Amino acid sequence: DTAVSQTPKYLVTQMGNDKSIKCEQNLGHDTMYWYKQDSKKFLKIMFSYNNKELIINETVPNRFSPKSPDKAHLNLHINSLELGDSAVYFCASSQQITPDTQYFGPGTRLTVL
Amino acid sequence: GNSVTQMEGPVTLSEEAFLTINCTYTATGYPSLFWYVQYPGEGLQLLLKATKADDKGSNKGFEATYRKETTSFHLEKGSVQVSDSAVYFCALRVKAAGNKLTFGGGTRVLVKP
Numbered sequence: 001d002t003a004v005s006q007t008p009k010y011l012v013t014q015m016g017n018d019k020s021i022k023c024e025q026n027l028g029h030d031t032m033y034w035y036k037q038d039s040k041k042f043l044k045i046m047f048s049y050n051n052k053e054l055i056i057n058e059t060v061p062n063r064f065s066p067k068s069p070d071k072a073h074l075n076l077h078i079n080s081l082e083l084g085d086s087a088v089y090f091c092a093s094s095q096q097i098t099p100d101t102q103y104f105g106p107g108t109r110l111t112v113l
Numbered sequence: 114g115n116s117v118t119q120m121e122g123p124v125t126l127s128e129e130a131f132l133t134i135n136c137t138y139t140a141t142g143y144p145s146l147f148w149y150v151q152y153p154g155e156g157l158q159l160l161l162k163a164t165k166a167d168d169k170g171s172n173k174g175f176e177a178t179y180r181k182e183t184t185s186f187h188l189e190k191g192s193v194q195v196s197d198s199a200v201y202f203c204a205l206r207v208k209a210a211g212n213k214l215t216f217g218g219g220t221r222v223l224v225k226p
Contacts, residue, residue: 004156041200041219043157048213056213090156100145100164100206102214104156 003027004105006091012111013081021076021108023091031055031099032074033092034066037107043090049074050096078110086112115140115210117217119203125223128195134188134220136177136203144205146170146179146186147214151200160188160201193224 004025013019025032033056034046048056052068063079078085091105120135138144145164149157161170166181177188186203203217 041221043202043216043219045213045215092156099214100147100162101159102157104158106154106156 004103006105006108010109014113017081018079023074025093029093029095030071031094031096034076035090037088081112083112115215117203119217119220122221128226129192132190132193134201136186138184138205140207142207142209144207147204148188149202195224195226198224
């Protein structure tokens with residue numbers, strides 16, 4: 001009964017490659033997020049979608065492109081991966097009317113070699 | 114802008130010891146305040162929250178009081194267990210910023226038997 005799931009859990013790839021991380025939530029929430037957690041555990045929001053519409057877009061390189069095919073899914077595609085992209089990426093979801101309580105997925109650890 | 118500052122870890126203590134993790138914030142507007150917890154290998158979970166001055170959030174023996182005069186939201190627990198070993202994140206949300214949560218850098222807590 002996973003609430004927010006992400007795939008893959010681990011991703012190891014070479015610089016310059018393109019990769020995607022998928023996220024799905026079965027909570028019926030209408031808002032989803034991507035966060036990046038660096039090696040020092042510092043957590044920063046990247047994007048937020050509400051009902052498939054982009055509502056938060058922080059200062060993130062254009063190489064990162066979120067895609068929301070429906071309100072239960074928010075995927076993250078990364079082009080031309082760089083060493084600095086190595087991090088743990090967390091997907092989260094909430095209801096628009098209760099954004100204070102966000103439910104996080106288990107994270108995807110991305111390592112760029 | 115909005116920011117959250119937490120004490121740096123790791124914090125190492127023995128079972129049944131008293132735990133305090135300091136958190137202070139700056140915000141443009143009247144924020145809601147949160148503590149999230151990240152257990153090893155998992156995503157973040159909401160631990161407790163407070164939405165106005167002098168409110169006390171509590172859960173699982175943890176407490177934090179919203180202090181507007183000192184812009185603080187320190188987390189406390191009277192008697193920790195080994196199972197409380199985790200990374201704790203203080204966070205805020207300002208309505209004007211929409212659904213965006215601003216996190217502190219996290220504090221790792223290690224409880225030894």
